[in-house]
Amino acid sequence: xxxxxxxxxxxxxxxxxxxxxxxxxxxxxxxxxxxxxxxxxxxxxxxxxxxxxxxxxxxxxxxxxxxxxxxxxxxxxxxxxxxxxxxxxxxxxxxxxxxxxxxxxxxxxxxxxxxxxxxxxxxxxxxxxxxxxxxxxxxxxxxxxxxxxxxxxxxxxxxxxxxxxxxxxxxxxxxxxxxxxxxxxxxxxxxxxxxxxxxxxxxxxxxxxxxxxxxxxxxxxxxxxxxxxxx
Amino acid sequence: xxxxxxxxxxxxxxxxxxxxxxxxxxxxxxxxxxxxxxxxxxxxxxxxxxxxxxxxxxxxxxxxxxxxxxxxxxxxxxxxxxxxxxxxxxxxxxxxxxxxxxxxxxxxxxxxxxxxxxxxxxxxxxxxxxxxxxxxxxxxxxxxxxxxxxxxxxxxxxxxxxxxxxxxxxxxxxxxxxxxxxxxxxxxxxxxxxxxxxxxxxxxxxxxxxxxxxxxxxxxxxxxxxxxxxx
DNA sequence: CCTACCAATTAGGTATACCTAAATTAGAGA
DNA sequence: TCTCTAATTTAGGTATACCTAATTGGTAGG
Numbered sequence: 001x002x003x004x005x006x007x008x009x010x011x012x013x014x015x016x017x018x019x020x021x022x023x024x025x026x027x028x029x030x031x032x033x034x035x036x037x038x039x040x041x042x043x044x045x046x047x048x049x050x051x052x053x054x055x056x057x058x059x060x061x062x063x064x065x066x067x068x069x070x071x072x073x074x075x076x077x078x079x080x081x082x083x084x085x086x087x088x089x090x091x092x093x094x095x096x097x098x099x100x101x102x103x104x105x106x107x108x109x110x111x112x113x114x115x116x117x118x119x120x121x122x123x124x125x126x127x128x129x130x131x132x133x134x135x136x137x138x139x140x141x142x143x144x145x146x147x148x149x150x151x152x153x154x155x156x157x158x159x160x161x162x163x164x165x166x167x168x169x170x171x172x173x174x175x176x177x178x179x180x181x182x183x184x185x186x187x188x189x190x191x192x193x194x195x196x197x198x199x200x201x202x203x204x205x206x207x208x209x210x211x212x213x214x215x216x217x218x219x220x221x222x223x224x225x226x227x228x229x230x231x
Numbered sequence: 232x233x234x235x236x237x238x239x240x241x242x243x244x245x246x247x248x249x250x251x252x253x254x255x256x257x258x259x260x261x262x263x264x265x266x267x268x269x270x271x272x273x274x275x276x277x278x279x280x281x282x283x284x285x286x287x288x289x290x291x292x293x294x295x296x297x298x299x300x301x302x303x304x305x306x307x308x309x310x311x312x313x314x315x316x317x318x319x320x321x322x323x324x325x326x327x328x329x330x331x332x333x334x335x336x337x338x339x340x341x342x343x344x345x346x347x348x349x350x351x352x353x354x355x356x357x358x359x360x361x362x363x364x365x366x367x368x369x370x371x372x373x374x375x376x377x378x379x380x381x382x383x384x385x386x387x388x389x390x391x392x393x394x395x396x397x398x399x400x401x402x403x404x405x406x407x408x409x410x411x412x413x414x415x416x417x418x419x420x421x422x423x424x425x426x427x428x429x430x431x432x433x434x435x436x437x438x439x440x441x442x443x444x445x446x447x448x449x450x451x452x453x454x455x456x457x458x459x460x461x462x
Numbered sequence: 463c464c465t466a467c468c469a470a471t472t473a474g475g476t477a478t479a480c481c482t483a484a485a486t487t488a489g490a491g492a
Numbered sequence: 493t494c495t496c497t498a499a500t501t502t503a504g505g506t507a508t509a510c511c512t513a514a515t516t517g518g519t520a521g522g
Contacts, residue, residue, distance in 0.1 A: 008508080033470090047510050049472085099352070109348075124330040299499080299501080
């Protein structure tokens with residue numbers, strides 16, 4: 001076995017490379033450097049080069065790698081990467097909705113399990129959850145066919161209809177506002193129930209499943225970006 | 232690293248050794264031969280010897296291995312093995328009860344996932360299922376503390392109270408009876424709903440979730456061993 | 463245009479679990 | 493007690509993914 005350097009390669013490991021390339025490539029799916037991949041995977045750059053050579057020489061080409069030219073997913077690679085992302089986000093949703101996991105613990109478990117569930121498992125939890133399109137962090141869940149719709153964030157101050165949202169980001173421009181915001185437990189990734197107070201020009205918010213509510217002025221609400229869930 | 236030959240060793244692999252030793256050791260927890268372990272794990276005997284040497288030299292002693300003297304689980308090893316069995320059976324129950332898996336598919340998925348779920352996952356599915364003591368195949372689920380109660384099979388002909396059972400075994404003494412039995416779909420491992428017909432001296436049975444019922448005479452029912460579920 | 467720097471690659475090595483083939487050893491029967 | 497056989501162990505090798513250190517390549521400034 002000397003020519004081409006192809007070989008089998010462990011699924012779990014390969015999946016992690018593909019996911020990383022997908023993420024780092026961004027919306028434009030641009031080529032990804034070995035260094036950035038290495039950093040993301042917490043692996044030595046030399047190891048990444050090695051793995052990519054093995055992957056691109058393999059029978060099913062998952063990756064378009066060129067010496068000194070970075071990597072990009074092939075169509076097959078992208079399909080597989082989205083499949084893994086779908087697994088991950090479905091599992092997260094399942095853990096949160098069905099098994100009542102705290103939101104913070106959902107990621108770690110999904111990160112492990114995503115590599116080992118069968119198609120049947122995927123299909124069954126999807127059905128149980130009513131084929132959700134959004135995970136508990138507000139990220140889109142790719143469809144079975146590998147379609148993923150983009151999500152857009154909005155300002156908390158622009159909410160017109162009450163609902164459940166995920167916190168996308170918080171502006172750190174105004175230290176005073178930031179302190180107020182953090183005091184309510186608002187951190188990126190958390191879930192937020194929002195009720196618009198019609199009388200005073202403010203928003204009543206509560207975090208996660210907690211019943212404790214805080215009032216935020218419109219001014220402060222301008223520093224919080226959120227994403228609507230269930231939509 | 233020359234003395235003692237200890238090392239880390241992959242959890243999944245170790246777990247499979249421990250489970251196999253537990254099973255092969257039987258109720259008396261007798262010492263297990265390298266050959267039988269090798270057969271069960273479908274691995275060369277030499278590989279088994281190697282692994283056991285590594286395991287018994289390891290910091291946390293999971294196994295009591297002696298040159299030419301077979302293996303036995305240490306208390307810690309038994310604890311771990313029962314933990315894995317608990318995972319396996321809880322997952323099977325979960326797949327069957329919550330995700331509506333067909334009974335035949337439950338084992339394969341559990342065999343993979345049992346190594347990767349967290350304590351939290353275990354605890355949550357156990358709670359969701361009401362802390363079951365029996366899996367869908369009729370096997371006891373070890374408790375969190377590693378206790379496992381023995382289950383006993385009975386003859387279908389001895390059923391006095393209707394209920395749901397698991398088929399344990401079928402006698403192949405009488406070919407004619409056997410043919411009748413198999414015609415109903417009765418195979419070891421399947422689930423059986425049993426209703427005793429008070430008028431005629433026979434049993435009305437149906438397999439799995441199917442609504443199709445068959446009548447079996449008392450004579451035929453003497454050739455089927457079953458285990459009561461939900462007890 | 464050339465050089466210095468940093469990214470990427472190559473070379474060579476570790477640890478994992480497994481394999482086959484060649485000893486060894488324990489135990490049963492003569 | 494001796495011998496034979498089958499189980500077990502040892503020796504030596506494969507493939508996996510990773511590592512470090514040394515080399516090479518591309519490119520941005522001088």
